[in-house]
Amino acid sequence: MRSCGPSLIKYILFAFNVLFALSGLGILIAGAVVLSDVSEFNHFVEGRVLAPPIVLIITGLVIFLIASLGCFGAIKESPTLLLTYAVLLAIIFIVELAVGIAASVFKKDLEGMLKNSLMESIKRSNAEDNQAWDNVQRKLMCCGVDTPADWREHSLNHTLPASCCQPQYIEASIGHCKESPALGKDKYFQEGCVGKLKARIDKNAVVLIGVGIGIAFIQLLGIALACYLASAIRQMRQAN
Template identity: 85%
Template sequence: MKIKMRSCGPSLIKYVLFAFNVLFALSGLGILVAGAIVLADVNEFNHFVEGRVLAPPIVLIVTGLIIFLIASLGCFGAIKESPTLLLTYAVLLAMIFIIELAVGIAACVFKSDLEGMLKNSLMESIKRSNHEDNVAWDNVQRKLMCCGVDTPADWKAISLNKTLPASCCQPEFVDTAAGNCFDSPALGKDKFFQEGCVGKLKERIDKNAVILIGVGIGIAFIQILGIVLACYLASAIRRQAN
């Protein structure tokens, strides 16, 4: 026969845990949205980035879905006053905590290797200069307003045709008929973007890494409260049952 909780303390914890899990479910949706936004932004330049850059936001999206399900289990366990469900919830919460910490740490570690990885990828792409590479370069140069790896001179030095693409031109100077800038020398500082793309890409990915680190680690530590509440409530229910 189920024993009702009469103690004010455990009863209060039950409702606190329920409220916590409602907020926790909403945080899961927040993690999912943050992961999706970062993935969409980084995926726009996926020709130049490795799978390691795409992995953290994908992990956060999956984690957000799992958190929503776990929070539902926590709410159900609190209302039903089931020690088994509550302890299962606490274990699952601890596992998600570890995953989120790992994602945050991986994002921190990856930042130190990011510039070198991007530079190698961009160099190899500009050397190949095939159709796929050129389309990707046009996309990144127009959207980030940059040219070449470090400087526009990279196109003259290492590309196959030794010429700058039209996407290096500032928009107001593009000659669509000629596919280049209006009456400009090869490296004309007045009409070509002068910043290299490696710095612009790194800056873009760094901003996304800050989002991942903040969301992943921030919510991970909040989950400790959920683990403590669930374990305390499960222990209190068992004590009353004995």
């Protein structure tokens, strides 16, 4: 009867690690999706915006290895392997928690950073900047930092780019739309890009925070199970 408890915990821990491996896959996929989405606009964002999803991708890969160790330790009933597993799980927990907190803190400074980056890019208006702007304006259907007037006031040629023009008004012969009064309010995108880009990154941050912190607290159960099983196995062996 005394072995019934640890044996049950062993199988529970084994099942937990199967789910843990699947959660690793979920973390990896979430990190890859966010990285793919944000990297489209990496010309305007700092490296720290890309860091959290990269960390989660690496964490997802490591989780597979840790889950395998947990399964092996449970089957072999090895206290050393189980405690090693618990320590590694605790480290992953801290990493995921840190990623979630970093993403939350970074959201506070995001708009200011984006606004400065976008405005500096308009002022430079070189080929690389213009290509990046064309990408973000077409995909997010926006124009300028806050308004289309930003191009008139701050760009080198003081002209709105073709990517500010709504697709239905672009004339094939010139690849642009003929400008109308008041910055073409009837033909050009009127919403600035800083708000839309921030909303896009905020949405991804919510995914990172939810996945990182949500799965991190579930891992506490794995740590508790591993420590309990290691302690129970040692007590049984000492009793025998």
